[in-house]
Every structure is written in structure tokens, then in C-alpha cells.
Amino acid sequence: MTAYILPIEKPEKMVQIHVPRYNPEVDATPEMLTYTVPFVPTMTVMQALEYLWDQGEYIAFRSNCREFTCGSCAILINGEPRLACMTVLQDGMKLEPLSLFPTLRDLVVDQTKLLKKYANLRLWPDNPRVCFDDFQVSPQTIRRYGDIYSRCVECYCCLEACPSVAVDWESYAGPMLMIQLARVGEHPLDQEDRLKMAVANGLYLCTTCKKCEEVCPLDISCPRDVTENFRAQVVDRGIGLLKGHQEVIARIKENGKYTTAKGKSFLETVREKEEMGNPVDRVAFFVGCLADLHLQDSASAMVDVLKRNRVEVVTPKEQICCGSPLIRIGEVGLAEEVVLKNVDILERSGVERVVTICAHCAFTMREDWTKILAAKRGRSPKFEVFDISEYLARKIQINTEDLKPLTMSVTYHDPCYLNRGLDVSKEPRELLKKIPGVRLIEMEKSDRCCGGGGEVKDGAPQFAKAITSVKIKSIQKTSAEAVVTACPHCVEQIAEVSADSGASYQCFNIVELLSRSYQG
Amino acid sequence: MEHWVKEVVECDVLVVGGGGAAAFSAISAQEDKARVVMADKGQLGKSGCTPNAHGGMAVAHLHPEDSWRVHFEDTLYGGGFLNDQRLVEILCKESLRFIPKLETFGAIFDRDQNGNYRLRTFGGHSKPRSVYSGDATGHELMTSLKREVMRRNIPILNEMMILCVLVDEGRVTGAVGLDKASSNLCLFRTPAIILATGGGVGCWPAAAERQMGDGYCMALRAGAELVDMEFTQYHPTHTWWPYGVRGSVSESVRSEGGQLTNSRGERFMKRYSPERMELSTRDFISICEYREITEGRGSKSQGIYLSVTHLPPEVIENRLRTVFNKYLVYGYDIRKEPMEIRFRPHYSNGGVLVNERMESRVSGLFAVGETAGGVHGGNRLGTNSLIDLVVFGEIAGREAADKALKQGHTGKIDxxxxxxxxxxxxxxxxxxxxxxxxxxxxxxxxxxxxxxxxxxxxxxxxxxxxxxxxxxxxxxxxxxxxxxxxxxxxxxxxxxxxxxxxxxxxxxxxxxxxxxxxxxxxxxxxxxxPKMDNQQWLKNLVFSMENGELKHRFKPVDKSVLDPENIPEFFDSDFPWHESEI
Structure with a gap:
């Protein structure tokens, strides 16, 4: 009979991995060493490390179950936190210890700080010891345990990836601990006020950027299943709502707008219909509050770009906030009202496609609107929603003939709701490459949150700015003349903090760059 | 001695290990007012095999047609009647109250609309009696036990590898551990030690490669006896191909209707065990797979196919989610293609010979979980081990605390x-x-x-x-x-x-x-x-160590509840497995 480890003797190819060897007791700095290991299809990073052990290279790393149920083996693989046991090996991979914790040796880190936080949260049902028949467990709780809480293997990948934790772990406990709080909070025997604990541990400091969801080996979505759920309870119970958020809710209640106008409202000036002969398509433009009230240039650019692509645009003037800020804050009831109102308005315009220039609007319309409409009216919307990059790159043949050269170096920032929310990251880059003369310089971690989401910037503006500062450093490193993105929240947040720190680059929405190029 | 020892820890009960058995015995010992310290070779909650146990916990009192006696007999048949019947009786009688107890620690088990626990049937069990939590029962168990240990503020020394148990005149006086973080030695002064270090399948090419059998080795060298160590359970459905997929494929896959097939697409178990089919005992299916493979009917990669493609996708996605996701990571969709699996070492059936108080012949040295022998005889039934951890964890903790508090710290450190x-x-x-x-x-x-x-x-x-x-x-x-x-x-x-x-x-x-x-x-x-010999071999083989040399003795099997001689269909049979239909 063949032994378990046999296939490694007939490798498909040899691959290299890079590992920083570091023993703080003796080494001043880590030394990056390169190792060659045989590769068998589907072989994992952990199997490569085990192979090296067998060769006498005892790279220090923690592991136990090797089937992603213990969460011991989280490391940085090519800069992203992942479990070594579930990452298929690739040539040239760089393995590093998690950066959130001090390195003890090679890939082993000191988790003392985390364990202290963990203990402080008292994550056990705090109950008088009851007997068997004293409690019932609702089917919903069983389902949520099975779908969400029990799946968490506490590998700390989400903590490592979280932009809020990176800025200030003291203020925000992080996704894993929020999930654990929700877990115990839903236990029928728990009597602690876990919601208050969640608020005290930074519930409103999550930008809902979904990076934790992306890196989670078990695909748990903390923003969707835990953060927003907790926040809805905050609104329900009327505790802990931040002043900035109360103002947002009040404004939307009053006039349907998330913010107050700087300059003249775009919707007041725009022509409701831009008709043309022989259009290639007919769409409605959902402007979004920020483009309507603060970034009117981007909204005008949008209409211009659509016209130059021979698309007939309808811009219903009664449109209001898409509901995204309300859902992120937790004001679900009001969100439902504005969603239904918007759906009626857009459906009245008779279009089949709606385009936006806001990542938050696009995501909310596609995900939340569909859910709300299904729940309230038992049907789906009569229109499809597209982000403009997606629309231009995938839905129609973009007019490249009229694009005139712009000599400019740009870097692209991925809005979280577009990239992780709607999986749109290639399209904007394709568009940028189509503009003659524009040179795209990729920044480090272009997908890292800018601090503009999750209503953190209205609730805790200083915290949001701290997140933005990290983003600004990677923008500056590229020395690009402009940072381009596809979301007014990102544009405003990056532009504001950049101005404060005296940065020299410009910051605008991708439609503005396209419009400039069309104008020549 | 001072030269090496950098730290001295004094306690009433030292629990060695960090899995479910260790955590439960620590909780139980502390409940009985002992000062407990846990020394875990890994990190609590992440070490041992408990977190990656999928299946469930056998409880005989929930199904209307079930009873402790049926569970008892199933366990004995499974174990080839080598089991210590006193222990099996405790296991089967006591199991029920641990489920709500674990729920008070924070676990949630699956229930139906009426609030009754859902039950699964596992191989060798004649009735559905496995309480479960999706297919991650062990993980749920460990999560809640870890929290209970934290709630009680039980000190945990993570990444502390215990090297030896110190004994003075047949009594435990302490232990020596190695702190992985510093390679310093730590001396423990304690009158009671609970060994909960898991099994020793790490000596085989098993998934549980980190479970080396430290506890067996320490117990043996401290003067305790080991029993049934020749019995190593092979799990019949262990991942085999693709190469990256590791670990066992839970028995719940077969419990939900998974089918084993050979290269001809034949459900070969119908030739070996037409009634029980895929739900035969683990040992027996492993042997059948071995035959199929050696006789040239193995899969592409010399394994066996385990298929769930005939099951509704939602059953696979929900109830078999762990397995489903495990394969999906490597690009294999088990809704559409069969898994290639194979038998692999899974569990050490034997272990430290203990009495009903879970104490070895060394006074103050206790063993529990996979480290203890006797409960499972020659072959453990699926889902009997998670319940074993808690039932005997409670006893070991209680008895160790009792011993420590009564005796106090007497005896010299060697x-x-x-x-x-x-x-x-x-x-x-x-x-x-x-x-x-x-x-x-x-x-x-x-x-x-x-x-x-x-x-x-x-x-x-x-x-x-x-x-x-x-x-x-x-x-x-x-x-x-x-x-x-x-x-x-x-x-x-x-x-x-x-x-x-x-x-x-x-x-x-x-x-x-x-x-x-x-x-x-x-x-x-x-x-x-190849035949079972009840005339000669209905006895346990017990090893001890004297002056570094292994000694053995035979121990008659325990017949305190059920005498196998009175069961002719077992006693007169020479077929090694409990497959009555053959």
C-alpha cells in the first residue's frame, strides 16, 4: 500500500516560496529566504511548510487540524491574511506573520493582546445555572448559529485585514469579536446587554467595507449578518445612536436627502430628459445625494459621457436618497420607505436600466432594494441597476473614437461597495486604459477602505479620517497626478483629508476623466 | 535541578491537554473547589482533535425506541466485547444530562420545530442517537467549553508540553513541562494529574498528526498500565485525493445517505454487509475498502469513491457544509462529482487502564478521553467519543479534585x-x-x-x-x-x-x-x-513498564453487565466484526 505522503515524490513542478526567518532573540531584522518545494496539484501552503520541516527546515508556524476548523495557521500570504491549510500553493508566494501582533519567531505571533480583549468581553452566557426544560431555542437562533456564529474558527484573519482595527484596536474590537458578541447575545440563556457592549466596543466604527468577509476562510459576512443587525437593534431600542447619525436620519426624514447642499443642487438644474435620435440605449440616471449636492461636476460629467455614447438619459427629479446611509446606520424602517418611493419614481420613468456613479447607491439598489421589494411587494424591480463603469465596459460598446489624449498619470482607488460588493474592479481600469495618454499606476492595496463608508464619517469623523490617512500614504507613494475612483463618498473623503494634509494630487470620479477626454 | 527549571507552579489538579476532555475535566475539578491549572501543548480551543470532530454526540435517551441498554450493547458489539463494561454502563446511562449542560456553557445543538433535538444514525449504532450541531459538533463543543473555562478563570498555560509525570512511592507529586515559547522547564507541584492528551495516531500517517500519544508515554513511564493498545481505528472515509484536501470526511456524509462505490461504480458494501451497507462499523468498512483496492477495483488515485451526487443540493450545502466547503476550496464540487476517499488512522481505541474513577494504578494519576482505555474496547463507534469526553471528563475532574483535597501535597519531588x-x-x-x-x-x-x-x-x-x-x-x-x-x-x-x-x-x-x-x-x-477466537482471546492485553522494559499481562474482559458467553451468536462466531447478516 502506498503511504499518505507519496505523491510528493512525483511533483508536477518545483515552485519557490519566500519566508522571512526571524528570531527576535538573536536577529536584528527578519531575513527573507527563498525555498524550493515540489508541487503536486492542489497542494497547500501548509503542505509546503510541512515538506520543509521534513527537509530539516523547521520554519516556526502554528498549526493543528489542517482542515480549517481550528484557525491556528493564519499567516499573510502575498500580503493577505489567509489560512495556510486552505491556500493552494503558487510559485513565488511570500509568507509572512500576521502584522497585527508582535512576531515571536518566523510565522509565530504573540496573541496575548487579543486573548485579553477576548476575556474582557465575557463571551459566555451569563446566567443562573438553569436546568434542562428551562429554555427553548428558536429555529431562527439555531439557523443563525449554524450559518454564522458556529462557523467562525477564530483565526484572526478578519482582525488583520480590518482597516478600523488597524487604525485603533482599542476603540474597535474587530469583526471576529463582534461575531462572538452576537453569538452569545443570541443565546437563550444570556442575560448581559450585548448590544451595549457592542456599542462600547466600536459598533459604529465599522466602515462595512467587507474586507473581513473577503478574507474570511468560512465566508462569514460580519457587516451584513452582525454589524447591520446590531445597528438595527440600536435604532429599535433607541440607545447609543451617534449625533451625526441622528442628523442624517432627520435630514432624510425631512427632505429625502442624506446631506445639505454645497452650491446648487444638480437635480434642480438638470434637464429631466436628454433626448436624441437613434439612441443606442435609454437609461435613468440615479444621481445619489453626494453627486447631487456636493459633487455636481461629476453628475454633469455623467450626463455628458452618456450623451457622447448616444445613450438617452432620464433624470427623475423627485428621486431621493437610495437608503444606503439608513441601512448602514440601522434605521431599516425609514430605509424601506425611501426605497419603495424611489422604486415607484424610477419605474414611472419607464426605463429598463438605471445607471449610477455611486458605489453605495449601486450596491444598495441591487442588493437591498431587491430584498426589500421582495419582502414588501413580493416581486423584483422592473429595472436593472448598473454602475457606470460596468455599464460602459460591459453593457454597451463605449465610444472610444472621440476620446482625446490627456497627458496624465493616475492611480485608481477601488470603492469597497463596488469592488467587494458588486465585483466591479476590472471595468474601471479597462476604461482608464482606453483614454489615450492616461498612465495608470497601481497603488499598494488599492482595495483598502478609504474610511468613507459605513456611516463612520458622519458618526465619528476623526476616526474615519485616520483610516483615510492610511489610504493617502499609498496614494502618495505612487506620485500619480490624480487619484481616480468611482464613488462620491470616496472622492469626498479622500479629497477632504488630502486637502488637510496638503497633498498635491487631484481626486475625482472616473466619469469626470472620461468627460474631460471627450471634451479634449 | 534549579539550573533548568525557570518556573514552579503549584496546584491541586493539573490537567494536561487542551481538547474537550481536558476542558471538561478542568471545569469539573474546579467545580469541586480544587485549584486547577491546565497545560496545553497547543492553544486552548485550537488544539487537540475535538474542534475537528464533525459528527455528533451519542445520547441514548432521546429516541423513543432507544435506551441505555441498546446503546450499551451496540458499543460492546462494536468493541468486540473487550470494553470495560462498567465504564460503558456509565457512558450510556449518564449521557443525557450533558447536552443541556453544554448548552448552558453556550453551545447550541440542532433541534426540530418542536424543540426536540435532531438525531442522526451513525455506523454501528442501531438507533438514531447522535445529537449534533450541523457537521461541526466538535467545534461547537470546544467553543462553549473554552468559554466556560474562561468564565471560571481557570489558569491555562498555552504551548506548554508536559514531558513527564513525577511520582513518589506510587503517588503523583508533580510534572515537568517545556514551555515552547522559551524552551524553559516548568515544574508543577500537584497531587493529582489528569492526562487528556488525546490519542497516539500521530505515529501513523493520520490527519491528527499532532496527537503523538504523549499521555500514554508519560503514564507508562510513571508506572501506569496501558490496555488494548494493539487496536488502532482506521476511519474508512478519509480524504485521499485531491492532494490538498485533508482530514476525515465526516461519517455524517454516510449517515445522510452517501454511497461508497468502486471503480466499476458498484456499491461494494452490498457484498460485505447488505443490510447495514455504508453504515457498518468503521473497522469493517476499512477492511472492505482495502480489499476493493488491492483487488484492483480502487479509484483513479487508488482510493474509493464516496458519492453524494444523488442527494438534493440543499442537503449537501447545509447539513454537509463543512465537507462541501472543504472540497470546494480545491475546486471540487461534491454535488457533481464523487469524492475520492480512503481509510486512514483515526483513533487509538486503547489507552491508560483506569478504574471507574478514571484513575490509573498510580495514585493521583487520572486519564480521560482518548488517553483513557477501556470504554471503546477494540473499536470505537462514531459519536461515542465526544460524549465520552464529557461524561468521563466530569468524573475525572471530580475524583481528581477529591483526591487532591483529601490528600493534600504530600510526597517528595523526584x-x-x-x-x-x-x-x-x-x-x-x-x-x-x-x-x-x-x-x-x-x-x-x-x-x-x-x-x-x-x-x-x-x-x-x-x-x-x-x-x-x-x-x-x-x-x-x-x-x-x-x-x-x-x-x-x-x-x-x-x-x-x-x-x-x-x-x-x-x-x-x-x-x-x-x-x-x-x-x-x-x-x-x-x-x-483472520478469525476471531473467543476461546483464547476474549481478554485484554495490558502493558506496563519496569526499569525501562515493557512487561505485559492478560486481563480477563469485564463481564459485570453482560457475559458474552451467554450470547451464542457472538461467542460462537469467528467473524471478527459485528455484521450479523454475514
């Missing part, structure tokens, strides 16, 4: 033994590289040899070869074993080297035992003695 541990490490680190041998050069070949000679099929010549290899390892390799890594912090090579000493004992005890048992029974199958 300073020579402590010094010997320090010197052993120093010898390893200062060994001569030119003539020396490093741990990994022993680990790989020995792991493979154990699979070859001490695997699911055994014979005299193979096992004799293995005994020679163990002798060679003891005489030639161990004295020149050295560690090339000189640093003290997280020296994994040193750990590997120290585990080599454990390996020697486990390999020797299990191979010698298997060689001695000239019959086939439960998980012990010999080509040269």
Missing part, C-alpha cells in the same frame, strides 16, 4: 527525574551533528512504516519487521538524536525530537501487542489469523 529532563534536552541541543540524526529523518520513514506494517491489514512478518525497526530506533537512533536549531524560542525541531521519544513507546507497545494477539477482532485484522 529531583533526579527533573534533572534527567533537563539533561535530555541539553543532550539533544548539544548533540554531535557529524554522527547524529535529526528528528525528521526518523519521523517520515517511521510514520510510513507504521501504516505499512501496523495498518489495517497486519501479519506476523510485517509486525516483526516493525519490532526490529523500533529496536533499531531505540538502540541506534535515539542515543544520537540531536537538534540542529540552537535557539530557545519556538524551537519546533526540539519538540519534534522530544516527540520521537514518545513515538518509540507508542510504536513498541502497539506493535508488540498486535504481534501477541493471534486473532482478528474489531480494528485488529491479521491476514495470518
Amino acid at each position: 529531583r533526579d527525574a527533573v534533572r534527567e529532563e533537563g539533561e535530555r534536552i541539553e543532550r539533544l541541543v548539544n548533540g554531535n551533528p557529524r554522527e547524529g540524526i535529526r528528528a525528521m529523518s526518523i519521523r517520515r520513514p517511521h510514520t510510513e512504516m507504521m501504516d505499512l506494517y501496523m495498518g489495517v491489514f497486519r501479519n506476523e512478518s510485517g509486525m516483526k519487521k516493525m519490532v526490529e525497526e523500533v529496536e533499531k530506533l531505540k538502540e541506534d537512533d535515539l542515543p544520537r538524536l540531536y537538534v540542529a536549531d540552537q535557539s530557545k524560542r519556538y524551537n519546533y525541531e526540539l519538540i519534534d525530537a522530544l516527540e520521537t521519544f514518545v513515538r518509540v513507546d507508542i510504536e513498541e507497545v502497539s506493535t508488540r501487542g498486535a504481534l501477541m494477539r493471534k486473532e482478528s477482532r474489531a480494528t485488529h485484522y491479521r491476514e495470518d489469523y
Whole structure:
């Protein structure tokens, strides 16, 4: 009979991995060493490390179950936190210890700080010891345990990836601990006020950027299943709502707008219909509050770009906030009202496609609107929603003939709701490459949150700015003349903090760059 | 002695291990007012095999047609009647109250619309009796136990590898541990120790590679006895291909209707066990798979197909989610294609010989979980182990606390033994590289040899070869074993080297035992003695160590509840497994 480890003797190819060897007791700095290991299809990073052990290279790393149920083996693989046991090996991979914790040796880190936080949260049902028949467990709780809480293997990948934790772990406990709080909070025997604990541990400091969801080996979505759920309870119970958020809710209640106008409202000036002969398509433009009230240039650019692509645009003037800020804050009831109102308005315009220039609007319309409409009216919307990059790159043949050269170096920032929310990251880059003369310089971690989401910037503006500062450093490193993105929240947040720190680059929405190029 | 020992810890009860059995016994000992300290070779909640146990917990009191007696008999048949019946009786009678107890610790188990626990049938169980939590029951159990340990503020020394138990005049007085973070030695002064270090399948090419059998080795060297060590359970559905997928494929896959097929697409179990089919006992299915593969009906990669493609996708996505996701990571969709699986070492059925108080013959030395022997006889039924952890964890904790509080700290610390541990490490680190041998050069070949000679099929010549290899390892390799890594912090090579000493004992005890048992029974199958021999071999084989030499004795099986001689269909049969239809 063949032994378990046999296939490694007939490798498909040899691959290299890079590992920083570091023993703080003796080494001043880590030394990056390169190792060659045989590769068998589907072989994992952990199997490569085990192979090296067998060769006498005892790279220090923690592991136990090797089937992603213990969460011991989280490391940085090519800069992203992942479990070594579930990452298929690739040539040239760089393995590093998690950066959130001090390195003890090679890939082993000191988790003392985390364990202290963990203990402080008292994550056990705090109950008088009851007997068997004293409690019932609702089917919903069983389902949520099975779908969400029990799946968490506490590998700390989400903590490592979280932009809020990176800025200030003291203020925000992080996704894993929020999930654990929700877990115990839903236990029928728990009597602690876990919601208050969640608020005290930074519930409103999550930008809902979904990076934790992306890196989670078990695909748990903390923003969707835990953060927003907790926040809805905050609104329900009327505790802990931040002043900035109360103002947002009040404004939307009053006039349907998330913010107050700087300059003249775009919707007041725009022509409701831009008709043309022989259009290639007919769409409605959902402007979004920020483009309507603060970034009117981007909204005008949008209409211009659509016209130059021979698309007939309808811009219903009664449109209001898409509901995204309300859902992120937790004001679900009001969100439902504005969603239904918007759906009626857009459906009245008779279009089949709606385009936006806001990542938050696009995501909310596609995900939340569909859910709300299904729940309230038992049907789906009569229109499809597209982000403009997606629309231009995938839905129609973009007019490249009229694009005139712009000599400019740009870097692209991925809005979280577009990239992780709607999986749109290639399209904007394709568009940028189509503009003659524009040179795209990729920044480090272009997908890292800018601090503009999750209503953190209205609730805790200083915290949001701290997140933005990290983003600004990677923008500056590229020395690009402009940072381009596809979301007014990102544009405003990056532009504001950049101005404060005296940065020299410009910051605008991708439609503005396209419009400039069309104008020549 | 002071030269090596950098830290001294005093407590009433030292719990060695960090899985479910360790956590539960620590909780129970503390409940009985003992000062408890846990020493975990890994990290609490992440170490041991409990977190990756999928299936469930056997509880006989929930199904209307079930009773403790039915569970008892199933367990005995499964174990080839080698089980300690007193322990099995406790297991089957006590199981029920632990489920709500675990729920008060924070666990949630699956229930139906009426609030009753959902039950699954596992191999060898004649009734549905497995309470479960999706297919991650062990993880749920460990999550809640970890929290309860934290709630009680039980001190945990993570990454502390206990090396030996100190004994004075047949009584536990302490232990010596190695702190992985610093390679410093830590001396524990304690009148009671609970060994909950799991099994020893790490000596085989198993998924549980980190479970080396430290507890067996320590107990043996402290004067305790080991029982049934020749029985190593092979799990019939262990991932085999693709290469990256690791671990076992939960028995719940077969419980939900998964089918085993050979290269001809035939459900081959119908030839071996037409009634039970895929829900036969683990030992038996493993043997059947072995036959199919050696007779040329194996899968593409010389494994066996396990298929769930006929099940509704939502059953696979929900109830078998862990397995489904596991394969999906490597690009395999089990809704559409069969898994390639194979039998793999899974569980050490034997262990430290204990009484009903879970105490060994060394006063104050307790063993629990996979480290203890006797409950499962020659073959453990699926889902009997998670319930074993908690039932006997409670007893071990209570009895250890009782002993410690009654006796107090008496007896001397064996300073020579402590010094010997320090010197052993120093010898390893200062060994001569030119003539020396490093741990990994022993680990790989020995792991493979154990699979070859001490695997699911055994014979005299193979096992004799293995005994020679163990002798060679003891005489030639161990004295020149050295560690090339000189640093003290997280020296994994040193750990590997120290585990080599454990390996020697486990390999020797299990191979010698298997060689001695000239019959086939439960998980012990010999080509040269393919029949079960109840006249000769209805007895347990017990090993002890005197002056570094292994001694054995035979112990008549426990018949306190059910005498196998009164069951002719078992006693007169020579078929090694409980498959009545054959």
C-alpha cells in the first residue's frame, strides 16, 4: 500500500516560496529566504511548510487540524491574511506573520493582546445555572448559529485585514469579536446587554467595507449578518445612536436627502430628459445625494459621457436618497420607505436600466432594494441597476473614437461597495486604459477602505479620517497626478483629508476623466 | 535541578491537554473547589482533535425506541466485547444530562420545530442517537467549553508540553513541562494529574498528526498500565485525493445517505454487509475498502469513491457544509462529482487502564478521553467519543479534585527525574551533528512504516519487521538524536525530537501487542489469523513498564453487565466484526 505522503515524490513542478526567518532573540531584522518545494496539484501552503520541516527546515508556524476548523495557521500570504491549510500553493508566494501582533519567531505571533480583549468581553452566557426544560431555542437562533456564529474558527484573519482595527484596536474590537458578541447575545440563556457592549466596543466604527468577509476562510459576512443587525437593534431600542447619525436620519426624514447642499443642487438644474435620435440605449440616471449636492461636476460629467455614447438619459427629479446611509446606520424602517418611493419614481420613468456613479447607491439598489421589494411587494424591480463603469465596459460598446489624449498619470482607488460588493474592479481600469495618454499606476492595496463608508464619517469623523490617512500614504507613494475612483463618498473623503494634509494630487470620479477626454 | 527549571507552579489538579476532555475535566475539578491549572501543548480551543470532530454526540435517551441498554450493547458489539463494561454502563446511562449542560456553557445543538433535538444514525449504532450541531459538533463543543473555562478563570498555560509525570512511592507529586515559547522547564507541584492528551495516531500517517500519544508515554513511564493498545481505528472515509484536501470526511456524509462505490461504480458494501451497507462499523468498512483496492477495483488515485451526487443540493450545502466547503476550496464540487476517499488512522481505541474513577494504578494519576482505555474496547463507534469526553471528563475532574483535597501535597519531588529532563534536552541541543540524526529523518520513514506494517491489514512478518525497526530506533537512533536549531524560542525541531521519544513507546507497545494477539477482532485484522477466537482471546492485553522494559499481562474482559458467553451468536462466531447478516 502506498503511504499518505507519496505523491510528493512525483511533483508536477518545483515552485519557490519566500519566508522571512526571524528570531527576535538573536536577529536584528527578519531575513527573507527563498525555498524550493515540489508541487503536486492542489497542494497547500501548509503542505509546503510541512515538506520543509521534513527537509530539516523547521520554519516556526502554528498549526493543528489542517482542515480549517481550528484557525491556528493564519499567516499573510502575498500580503493577505489567509489560512495556510486552505491556500493552494503558487510559485513565488511570500509568507509572512500576521502584522497585527508582535512576531515571536518566523510565522509565530504573540496573541496575548487579543486573548485579553477576548476575556474582557465575557463571551459566555451569563446566567443562573438553569436546568434542562428551562429554555427553548428558536429555529431562527439555531439557523443563525449554524450559518454564522458556529462557523467562525477564530483565526484572526478578519482582525488583520480590518482597516478600523488597524487604525485603533482599542476603540474597535474587530469583526471576529463582534461575531462572538452576537453569538452569545443570541443565546437563550444570556442575560448581559450585548448590544451595549457592542456599542462600547466600536459598533459604529465599522466602515462595512467587507474586507473581513473577503478574507474570511468560512465566508462569514460580519457587516451584513452582525454589524447591520446590531445597528438595527440600536435604532429599535433607541440607545447609543451617534449625533451625526441622528442628523442624517432627520435630514432624510425631512427632505429625502442624506446631506445639505454645497452650491446648487444638480437635480434642480438638470434637464429631466436628454433626448436624441437613434439612441443606442435609454437609461435613468440615479444621481445619489453626494453627486447631487456636493459633487455636481461629476453628475454633469455623467450626463455628458452618456450623451457622447448616444445613450438617452432620464433624470427623475423627485428621486431621493437610495437608503444606503439608513441601512448602514440601522434605521431599516425609514430605509424601506425611501426605497419603495424611489422604486415607484424610477419605474414611472419607464426605463429598463438605471445607471449610477455611486458605489453605495449601486450596491444598495441591487442588493437591498431587491430584498426589500421582495419582502414588501413580493416581486423584483422592473429595472436593472448598473454602475457606470460596468455599464460602459460591459453593457454597451463605449465610444472610444472621440476620446482625446490627456497627458496624465493616475492611480485608481477601488470603492469597497463596488469592488467587494458588486465585483466591479476590472471595468474601471479597462476604461482608464482606453483614454489615450492616461498612465495608470497601481497603488499598494488599492482595495483598502478609504474610511468613507459605513456611516463612520458622519458618526465619528476623526476616526474615519485616520483610516483615510492610511489610504493617502499609498496614494502618495505612487506620485500619480490624480487619484481616480468611482464613488462620491470616496472622492469626498479622500479629497477632504488630502486637502488637510496638503497633498498635491487631484481626486475625482472616473466619469469626470472620461468627460474631460471627450471634451479634449 | 534549579539550573533548568525557570518556573514552579503549584496546584491541586493539573490537567494536561487542551481538547474537550481536558476542558471538561478542568471545569469539573474546579467545580469541586480544587485549584486547577491546565497545560496545553497547543492553544486552548485550537488544539487537540475535538474542534475537528464533525459528527455528533451519542445520547441514548432521546429516541423513543432507544435506551441505555441498546446503546450499551451496540458499543460492546462494536468493541468486540473487550470494553470495560462498567465504564460503558456509565457512558450510556449518564449521557443525557450533558447536552443541556453544554448548552448552558453556550453551545447550541440542532433541534426540530418542536424543540426536540435532531438525531442522526451513525455506523454501528442501531438507533438514531447522535445529537449534533450541523457537521461541526466538535467545534461547537470546544467553543462553549473554552468559554466556560474562561468564565471560571481557570489558569491555562498555552504551548506548554508536559514531558513527564513525577511520582513518589506510587503517588503523583508533580510534572515537568517545556514551555515552547522559551524552551524553559516548568515544574508543577500537584497531587493529582489528569492526562487528556488525546490519542497516539500521530505515529501513523493520520490527519491528527499532532496527537503523538504523549499521555500514554508519560503514564507508562510513571508506572501506569496501558490496555488494548494493539487496536488502532482506521476511519474508512478519509480524504485521499485531491492532494490538498485533508482530514476525515465526516461519517455524517454516510449517515445522510452517501454511497461508497468502486471503480466499476458498484456499491461494494452490498457484498460485505447488505443490510447495514455504508453504515457498518468503521473497522469493517476499512477492511472492505482495502480489499476493493488491492483487488484492483480502487479509484483513479487508488482510493474509493464516496458519492453524494444523488442527494438534493440543499442537503449537501447545509447539513454537509463543512465537507462541501472543504472540497470546494480545491475546486471540487461534491454535488457533481464523487469524492475520492480512503481509510486512514483515526483513533487509538486503547489507552491508560483506569478504574471507574478514571484513575490509573498510580495514585493521583487520572486519564480521560482518548488517553483513557477501556470504554471503546477494540473499536470505537462514531459519536461515542465526544460524549465520552464529557461524561468521563466530569468524573475525572471530580475524583481528581477529591483526591487532591483529601490528600493534600504530600510526597517528595523526584529531583533526579527533573534533572534527567533537563539533561535530555541539553543532550539533544548539544548533540554531535557529524554522527547524529535529526528528528525528521526518523519521523517520515517511521510514520510510513507504521501504516505499512501496523495498518489495517497486519501479519506476523510485517509486525516483526516493525519490532526490529523500533529496536533499531531505540538502540541506534535515539542515543544520537540531536537538534540542529540552537535557539530557545519556538524551537519546533526540539519538540519534534522530544516527540520521537514518545513515538518509540507508542510504536513498541502497539506493535508488540498486535504481534501477541493471534486473532482478528474489531480494528485488529491479521491476514495470518483472520478469525476471531473467543476461546483464547476474549481478554485484554495490558502493558506496563519496569526499569525501562515493557512487561505485559492478560486481563480477563469485564463481564459485570453482560457475559458474552451467554450470547451464542457472538461467542460462537469467528467473524471478527459485528455484521450479523454475514
